[in-house]
Amino acid sequence: MIPSTAPELCPLDDLTALLGADRAAHGRIVFAGGRALEVTAHRNRTAAALPEQFIAHVRPVKLSGPRDGRSQAHEQLRHVSADLGQRFVAALVSLSLCTAPVSAVVEQARTALSGFPTRTQQLGSWVIGTQVSRGRRRLAVWWRTPDGPVRAVAPYLADALRRAGLATTEPDNSAYVYITLGLSAGSDTATRFRVAPGQERRHWDMYDTATGATVRTYRDAEWARGAAESESRSAAAAQQAAVASWELPGIETGQVDNAQVRELAVALALGGHMPYGLTDVDYSQAAGFLIFVSPGEPAVASVVRIMEPGGAMRPKFRAGEPSVEREEFDQDLAAYARLLRGLGRQTTLTPVSVHTDLPSSLGPGQSPGEAGHH
Numbered sequence: 001m002i003p004s005t006a007p008e009l010c011p012l013d014d015l016t017a018l019l020g021a022d023r024a025a026h027g028r029i030v031f032a033g034g035r036a037l038e039v040t041a042h043r044n045r046t047a048a049a050l051p052e053q054f055i056a057h058v059r060p061v062k063l064s065g066p067r068d069g070r071s072q073a074h075e076q077l078r079h080v081s082a083d084l085g086q087r088f089v090a091a092l093v094s095l096s097l098c099t100a101p102v103s104a105v106v107e108q109a110r111t112a113l114s115g116f117p118t119r120t121q122q123l124g125s126w127v128i129g130t131q132v133s134r135g136r137r138r139l140a141v142w143w144r145t146p147d148g149p150v151r152a153v154a155p156y157l158a159d160a161l162r163r164a165g166l167a168t169t170e171p172d173n174s175a176y177v178y179i180t181l182g183l184s185a186g187s188d189t190a191t192r193f194r195v196a197p198g199q200e201r202r203h204w205d206m207y208d209t210a211t212g213a214t215v216r217t218y219r220d221a222e223w224a225r226g227a228a229e230s231e232s233r234s235a236a237a238a239q240q241a242a243v244a245s246w247e248l249p250g251i252e253t254g255q256v257d258n259a260q261v262r263e264l265a266v267a268l269a270l271g272g273h274m275p276y277g278l279t280d281v282d283y284s285q286a287a288g289f290l291i292f293v294s295p296g297e298p299a300v301a302s303v304v305r306i307m308e309p310g311g312a313m314r315p316k317f318r319a320g321e322p323s324v325e326r327e328e329f330d331q332d333l334a335a336y337a338r339l340l341r342g343l344g345r346q347t348t349l350t351p352v353s354v355h356t357d358l359p360s361s362l363g364p365g366q367s368p369g370e371a372g373h374h
Helices: 010-019 044-051 072-098 102-113 153-165 221-241 261-272 324-342
Strands: 024-031 038-040 060-065 124-133 137-143 166-169 178-183 195-199 204-208 214-218 288-293 300-306 347-349 354-357
Touching: 102 124, 102 137, 102 153, 102 166, 102 178, 137 153, 153 166, 153 178, 153 261, 195 221, 204 221, 214 221, 261 288, 261 300, 261 324, 300 324, 324 347, 324 354
Parallel strands: none
Antiparallel strands: 024 038, 038 060, 124 137, 137 178, 166 178, 195 204, 204 214, 288 300, 300 354, 347 354
16 A cells, blocks of 8 residues: 555645735735735634634734725725635635545545555555645545556445545546545535536536535536436435445446455456446447346356447357457456456356356455455
């Protein structure tokens, strides 16, 4: 594993500068005509709205100047006050997304991921750091290899983190999983996902209020609001039912809570194979694996290779036509089998799937983030 130092998610010096006050007790704003306005650090009523751990560091500003509403200085004071007021509101919004103690989140994430494979030279390693979303650096986790972050592993990292009690955001088409402390039982999950104007004109971001990160961007505001409402309902239902993941790519519905199946999916993803079911992957251009377990053989898992529109069927042989698709199909299945055998699993390769046993070092109810692979 690559240990990570807890990042400073909300730099207090930057925030103080944003509010217009430095570490000094007071300062002056001098205009071209020589007039000056005094700026004094002042804990006014608004400071009471700040989280306790920030009050000692963030200094709202107080402006003082002539009270004569007809004077030029008073007009300048009014404009400065309005501008600082907008900045202060923006800072409070940012702070509301950063109230969880960063060290606690990092420690919880480390514990959740401590069981992922440690053979870093072959597979890579998980990383805890920060990534930018909606214009701010936010706490995130990802799987890193020499070739860069790995998209295929992100859903399994997120699942392990949720099972450890953290709240996660998984942006579309991203290898990064944004994290924060888990939501309390009284949290308002009914409006957890909301919509805000995107960075590009006429674009709308659906973002997660838990982490502050964008999930996906829409061109239609109504579509964005509908998606946010749907995501919020799903999050509320998951919290009420104490479900970490309703579904996971690469795993058939109904097997998501099977720790041995999740362990198998993680092994395939870490081996460089794409799971089937990611919404941002075009499976007519790339194949994905899917794991299912027959009710009659609960100790055996079958891994199939899916590519649309043919699904899991082996491409048919046609005389006189290139056999590239059949060769790629066979090569992918052989790669699945080779990887699993390398992990010491009993594996059988058939023309359409790979059958493998489900013995595991996992204890009852454990996740791949709670037991080691050696």
